[in-house]
Amino acid sequence: MIGPAGLTRITGRAWVFSQDYINTDALMPRSGYDLPPKEQDALVLSSVRPGWASQVRAGDLLIAGRNFGTGSSRPAVTLLTRLGIAGLVCESVAEIFFRNCVSYAMPVLECPGCLAMTTEGDTVSLNLEAGTYANVTTGESRSGPRMPAMLRDTIAAGGAYAQLRAEGYM
Amino acid sequence: MAMTMAQKVLAAHSGEKSVVPGQLVVTDVDLVVMADSVFHQTADRLPVDLKKVAHPGRVVVLLDHAVPAPTVRTALAHKRAREHADRLGFRWLADVGRGGIEHQLIIEHALALPGQLVACNDSHTSSAGVLNCAARGLGMADIVQLVCTGKTWYKVSPAVKFTLTGALPFGSYAKDIFLHLAQTYGSQEGHDVEVDGPGLASLSLDARATLATMCTELNANFVMFPADQLIRDYLAGRADRPFEPVQADPDAEYDAVYEVDLSQVRPSVARPDAMNRNVAPITTVAGERVRIDQAFVGSCANGKLSDFEVAAGVVRGRKVADHVRFLVTPASQAVYLEALKAGYIQTLIEAGAIVTNSTCGACSGGHMGVLAPGEVCITSSTRNYKGRMGSADARIYMGSSATVAASAIEGYIADPAPYLEAMERSA
Numbered sequence: 001m002i003g004p005a006g007l008t009r010i011t012g013r014a015w016v017f018s019q020d021y022i023n024t025d026a027l028m029p030r031s032g033y034d035l036p037p038k039e040q041d042a043l044v045l046s047s048v049r050p051g052w053a054s055q056v057r058a059g060d061l062l063i064a065g066r067n068f069g070t071g072s073s074r075p076a077v078t079l080l081t082r083l084g085i086a087g088l089v090c091e092s093v094a095e096i097f098f099r100n101c102v103s104y105a106m107p108v109l110e111c112p113g114c115l116a117m118t119t120e121g122d123t124v125s126l127n128l129e130a131g132t133y134a135n136v137t138t139g140e141s142r143s144g145p146r147m148p149a150m151l152r153d154t155i156a157a158g159g160a161y162a163q164l165r166a167e168g169y170m
Numbered sequence: 171m172a173m174t175m176a177q178k179v180l181a182a183h184s185g186e187k188s189v190v191p192g193q194l195v196v197t198d199v200d201l202v203v204m205a206d207s208v209f210h211q212t213a214d215r216l217p218v219d220l221k222k223v224a225h226p227g228r229v230v231v232l233l234d235h236a237v238p239a240p241t242v243r244t245a246l247a248h249k250r251a252r253e254h255a256d257r258l259g260f261r262w263l264a265d266v267g268r269g270g271i272e273h274q275l276i277i278e279h280a281l282a283l284p285g286q287l288v289a290c291n292d293s294h295t296s297s298a299g300v301l302n303c304a305a306r307g308l309g310m311a312d313i314v315q316l317v318c319t320g321k322t323w324y325k326v327s328p329a330v331k332f333t334l335t336g337a338l339p340f341g342s343y344a345k346d347i348f349l350h351l352a353q354t355y356g357s358q359e360g361h362d363v364e365v366d367g368p369g370l371a372s373l374s375l376d377a378r379a380t381l382a383t384m385c386t387e388l389n390a391n392f393v394m395f396p397a398d399q400l401i402r403d404y405l406a407g408r409a410d411r412p413f414e415p416v417q418a419d420p421d422a423e424y425d426a427v428y429e430v431d432l433s434q435v436r437p438s439v440a441r442p443d444a445m446n447r448n449v450a451p452i453t454t455v456a457g458e459r460v461r462i463d464q465a466f467v468g469s470c471a472n473g474k475l476s477d478f479e480v481a482a483g484v485v486r487g488r489k490v491a492d493h494v495r496f497l498v499t500p501a502s503q504a505v506y507l508e509a510l511k512a513g514y515i516q517t518l519i520e521a522g523a524i525v526t527n528s529t530c531g532a533c534s535g536g537h538m539g540v541l542a543p544g545e546v547c548i549t550s551s552t553r554n555y556k557g558r559m560g561s562a563d564a565r566i567y568m569g570s571s572a573t574v575a576a577s578a579i580e581g582y583i584a585d586p587a588p589y590l591e592a593m594e595r596s597a
Binding site for chain 2: 046067100161
């Protein structure tokens with residue numbers, strides 16, 4: 001349970017993946033499915049940037065390009081969560097991946113122009129309630145489309161499974 | 171407000187008179203498909219254990235991602251799926267040996283019908299749009315939520331339309347249409363796709379389904395075809411309930427309408443790691459002498475009887491190159507049986523191919539044909555992303571099943587034209 005207040009200021013260090021169309025085979029390779037969590041984690045985006053996963057610290061944000069998370073519907077976002085990524089800001093997000101962000105409780109904002117205003121290592125901040133992204137280091141900020149309240153509520157509740165458990169379905 | 175096909179289906183299932191792009195709607199869904207992957211337990215998450223579901227009669231479980239189970243983890247997922255289907259009274263569970271790849275089964279068994287809204291936890295669900303239903307992939311958690319509550323949500327998309335004219339020339343296939351679209355128009359992200367036009371009549375159900383499946387790789391959301399005579403004839407005697415086909419309003423708005431002359435489509439190949447804007451004519455790639463280690467015909471896109479027919483036709487009386495593994499995977503048990511009766515499987519095996527059981531298998535790099543580092547594969551399956559079929563250091567080219575079979579024979583990516591012409595002469 002994150003609580004709505006926890007979604008207004010998600011602030012951390014920025015990782016920048018500027019390539020467009022980073023897909024879920026890169027985020028969550030099939031070859032890692034049956035590995036122990038630590039070994040599976042090491043494969044996250046390893047084909048794009050080898051060694052990246054081990055450098056992530058809890059609370060970091062990922063800033064990415066267009067149609068991030070395209071491809072398979074696999075729950076790749078859960079691996080980003082496990083690595084410690086606290087929020088995702090992208091030029092645009094692939095539709096199934098966006099749904100997975102909501103249902104697995106990853107704060108996410110589509111914010112055209114986010115790449116141009118971010119240098120890796122900057123301190124950045126995502127306000128999911130307002131739909132805004134700020135670069136704390138430079139003082140620049142931008143807005144994206146505000147996530148509908150129903151979807152924000154799912155994230156605040158800790159995701160779809162948490163909601164289903166609370167409602168007695170699971 | 172005029173609406174596209176998918177917008178009409180969303181309006182009808184959300185109780186809205188009309189919907190507009192960008193609107194969030196909460197809907198009922200007519201058919202919910204779960205693959206075995208839903209029931210997997212991961213190291214740090216509990217397995218799905220559902221206590222109650224809203225409409226068990228709308229839920230099917232189609233085991234396909236890894237069948238028969240290659241690992242204990244998968245075997246447990248299958249066991250858990252069976253237990254849920256029994257206990258909760260789902261409409262159907264297609265078990266090992268009695269089913270196949272879910273998108274093929276939806277069409278074979280007419281599980282989805284025109285005008286319906288269909289959801290499944292697999293990205294290639296748009297395949298079912300060939301039956302004039304609005305179908306697309308959702309995430310696993312979305313699907314579980316939908317199964318439990320009977321509801322899900324969609325953001326209404328704008329659409330683009332491909333209007334097909336003419337007919338494919340000899341030697342070009344539905345996969346080549348997709349490759350043509352991927353090269354010419356690129357990603358359609360954020361959009362639904364509608365396919366219509368006089369050229370559609372020249373495409374078989376298999377060909378349409380290949381194209382519908384592959385539109386997922388244009389990053390499309392819903393992909394919808396009209397319920398024309400071919401679809402109505404196909405559903406006559408198969409549909410187990412009445413249905414209402416959906417048509418776009420004559421004045422529906424599209425962000426783009428592309429006229430696609432099928433007679434201009436040539437056999438092509440996507441180069442490794444991406445499909446959109448990454449396609450070259452087979453004549454070009456064949457000239458590059460790309461040596462292959464594996465050739466694969468299969469998947470929801472191209473494991474159909476027509477793929478077996480062309481692959482067997484190309485290899486008949488020939489041998490797969492010594493250094494090549496040629497894997498052929500039927501999209502369903504029914505395809506397997508038909509291919510067997512038609513003699514295609516014998517022909518393939520005599521040429522040195524291996525014919526596997528029906529499974530997603532090599533397409534998703536799960537089992538039965540995983541690639542080693544440095545290997546090169548040509549496939550007619552759904553994706554050529556880096557790491558998709560095994561090692562991230564393998565390279566995956568994509569072409570039609572004819573191109574794959576010709577390449578298997580030569581050991582290098584090859585133009586199927588001479589083989590197809592020989593096939594035609596001997597027919």
